[in-house]
Amino acid sequence: MKPHSYVTSMAAVVATAMLASCSSKGEQKEVAAAAAPPPAMNTPVVGPVPGPKRAITERVNPFAGDPAAMAQGRQLFVAFNCSGCHGGRAGGGMGPSLRDEVWIYGNKPVDIFNSIAQGRANGMPAWGAVLPEQTIWQLTTYIQSLRTPSEPAAPQS
Missing domain, CATH: 1.10.760.10 (Cytochrome c-like domain)
Structure with missing residues (x-):
């Protein structure tokens, strides 16, 4: 697994957990947009x-x-x-x-x-x-x- 794949995977896990804790669909869209990781490239x-x-x-x-x-x-x-x-x-x-x-x-x-x-x-x-x-x-x-x-x-x- 490439290093950025792990970071992207972890960001997805965090975003999923945050989405699960939201009470309305509007909040879920806001949190999903905020939790989206930066473009996956290489690590600095x-x-x-x-x-x-x-x-x-x-x-x-x-x-x-x-x-x-x-x-x-x-x-x-x-x-x-x-x-x-x-x-x-x-x-x-x-x-x-x-x-x-x-x-x-x-x-x-x-x-x-x-x-x-x-x-x-x-x-x-x-x-x-x-x-x-x-x-x-x-x-x-x-x-x-x-x-x-x-x-x-x-x-x-």
């Missing part, structure tokens, strides 16, 4: 990937300032369990806060893209071989919206 590699990099240096985020991309990026952040390391609302956990203004690897769009795509030392998985570029840019757009009035589903102040 923890830390920087050795060998050729999928780094970009001069590219502009094609979704910069797009509210729909911010919302989609938020959904992806939740679906890929980024908060498992970066904490709820990206405020920090065992991974760093994404709400800080100063970052080790930079907080420009290209820096965020490269951190997601290539991974970083001390635990940031490299998602570049797993996720399409568009998805990484949507995550980047959401992360850049943190601490701004445009942030989707911002925490209550």
